[in-house]
Amino acid sequence: MKKSSIFGLVTIAIAIAIIIAAYSGSSTYGSFNEAKSSGSELHIIGHLDKQKELFYDAAKDANYFSFFMKDKKGEECKVVFTGTKPQDFERSEQIVLTGQMIGNEFHASKILMKCPSKYTNDKVEFSEFKAKRANI
């Protein structure tokens, strides 16, 4: 066999290996229910339940943040994140979590949040000038 054919085959083999590795390394999007039943790491898309408490108290533990999230199917679960509360978390519209279920809590290793950022919102904030009351 010619050297170039051998090298061509090697190249193709590596390319296939890359594709397989990319596919097997990829994760799945799921729900809290699936996370409970499978116990493996996955991605969950959902939104913050703003009615329930967001817990972060730096004085007690600077690396513990918990909140409640509803996934796309409407199921709710307590989420624990090892780290500080991401800045502006309350304003998030959508959250993508990576992590797994530990008991009844979902332990997130990564939080990606989408805020109604300046790129997406089409709302103008209007400011009005009010005369300051004189302080006596």
Add this chain to the structure above:
Amino acid sequence: MDTAFKGEHLLPGQLGQFFVILAFASALLSTISYYFATTNANKLDDSWKRIARFSFYINTISVLGIGTCLFYIIYTHLFEYHYAWEHSSKSLPVYYIISSYWEGQEGSFWLWGFWQAVLGNILIWKAKSWEKPVMTIVCLSQVLLASMLIGVEMFGNRIGSSPFILLRDAIDLKASTPIFASRPDLYKNYLTYITDGNGLNPLLQNYWMVIHPPTLFLGFASMVVPFAYAIAGLWQKRYTEWVKPAISYSLFAVMVLGTGVIMGSFWAYESLNFGGFWAWDPVENAAIIPWLTLIGAVHVLIVYKNTGHSYFTATFLVLISFVLVLYASFLTRSGILGDTSVHAFTDLGMFWHLVVDVAIFLIISVWLVVTRWKELPISKKEEETYSREFWMFVGSVFLALSCLQLIIVTSIPVWNSIFKTNIAPPNNPVTLYNVFQAGFAVVVTLLAGFTQFLKYKKTDTTRFFITALVYFVFAALITALIVYVTGIYHLHAVFTLVMLGAVYSVLANAKVLADAFKGKIKLAGSAVAHIGFGLILVGAVISAGTSKVVSQNITGEQYSAEFAKRNDPKENILLYKNQPVKMGDYMVTYMGDSLSMPNHYFKVDYKLMDANGKVKEEFMLRPNSQANRKMGLVSSPDTKHYLFHDLYTHVTMAPLKFDDEPQSGDGHSEADDDKNYDPPLLHEVVIGDTIRFREGYMVLKGLNKKAQVQNIPLTGNDVAVGAQMEVVSHGKTYQAEPVYMIKNGSAFDFARKVEDAGLKLRFSKIIPDKGKVEISVYQQPENKRPYIVMKAIQFPYINFFWSGTIIMVIGFLLSIFRRNKELKTV
């Protein structure tokens, strides 16, 4: 219904829009004219060429016109324009106006078009016989860029997005603002309500953001030149001639793009808080992908020039590189990355427009290669195994493979949308990328090493094996030392191999450089670039692989041991103001903050202690945060740079007020203020007595009978007495003088605060019969005290990474000079 709006400046926008249309039309005319100039059989007739050149000059002027109008709009704060309103604000300093220019997609398209216009003019000046076909392609690319800016409705769809769109057209003000629904008569005065723009994202308010995008886009723009040469070569059947000029332009493109990418990485390291210089974010990948393929292309182009081998690989890599640039801009600008990247742009309604852009150039490339296939000078002979060309070819293929891995994983959202699947990106993308890319890096660096000992065509095998092996043994020894000292052996084994490859590549190329000084000066460029590349990898592997979180926190008593065990180590540490905390080898103290709007700087004092507890070194870091109502809290790190490592600190959490909220103290009643403290402890004391409190003690030094309280004049029988307190807390002394006052027969007292010690002192009573005074001591409870939560990371040997970059760029420059000397364009 036409409403006459008050206070709008429509001229600059109309002028700008005129230039946009002119830029598009002139680029189109130029493309068509260059096409006919190229295909014209009559070589003496240069009328098409004259039209083409003329319209390209018009295009250049229009592009400059667009830039000028846009600058004027942002500079004079014409918020009636959506772009100015969205990306700038009145408080923005002039040099950041430049950054706000390319914060939006339209501005960055403009930047790209600007550089392409510059390059086009250089080609008109330099390309000689290549001008016509090459410029046809460049102009076509310019047409597509200009079309992105048109922003005009055609066939029911808006084509492109114009930077000159008015705010009231971009946003339905009537719907979003209740006041106009109830008072439509106010609508014509809407501008009086818009007092300021959204402002520039605080993260982009950084000097690197002034120069990183122009460099990056010059890199992207210059990728079109080798592509255009390759197409021109196929089109005009000048199959071999295009290679030489393409080498120079490719070297220029990889040099500039590489510099731009690393500048972005330096910006991320200096001002983003993800704690590193590279995160394999899709946006970063999108920039590095075409760089890798063009690097591969440069190598096989040189192989072809020297030996006549690898023609197809060279053509393929040059063509695919530019298509990948367009694909990258599709990835980052179409909004398709939505759920996987925080950095990507959102869809401006240009999804299909961007797809068409990629498709046009892909189809042209494929079509030309297929139709010319039989005529391509593909060598039938095999390369020798012991020849430089064979292994350079292998290296280029491996670069392309590493690129393939990046593309496949980064494009997962694209596969989802094509195949209607629902695959999520990998859970640990960084590990996946690191391991894979490290694997390719091992092969590529080893090749970049031993190929230096091979000659083109045929090499003396014995001699090659001896030299290659001797250097390999040296490299292995040095690597062993590095791996042992830095602790890389704790990592995945592949990183040790990368280190070996990188060191080998540095050593082998150092030999070539040494030979270059002895006379073979031509080889200096590639040797220097390879050394730089090797050093980049050395720096990247050590600093990313062995970076250490210094701010390890093992407190956090509230949660189960189970939780602590699973999530160890914890990386954020809590610092109360003025309370020193031991962190690694350092004693760190949060000293307070200073406000320089809109930045909130936190002063963190670092003391490095030696064994005897003496201070060896002391310095202050000032990480900052911005609390911006529109963009939320944004933190930027501060870094202490040493020669061999960096200490990186950033604030992850702080009780920060938004910039439009009143700062502490204003408008609160005393009763409210007391809620910020624990219930007071009352102390009856005489002069000289000491009062202890949680974090120190205080002494009543004396009573000041002539105490003054601002704005309160004393008359007649009024009395004001000040208690002169000396407060000592954490080794610092503060003075405070609370005042007790009797005015018009009633008693008042004026509390004094010692913020740094978390204290409020009241002189609450005078007890004449005991000869004592009563001091009420209010202490702030821990969680009401000012604090920050911060993270500190140590990056060892990161300077290899930065200096490697500089060396590599110098190498590219030397190579460009050399190739230009060889170049005699006809």
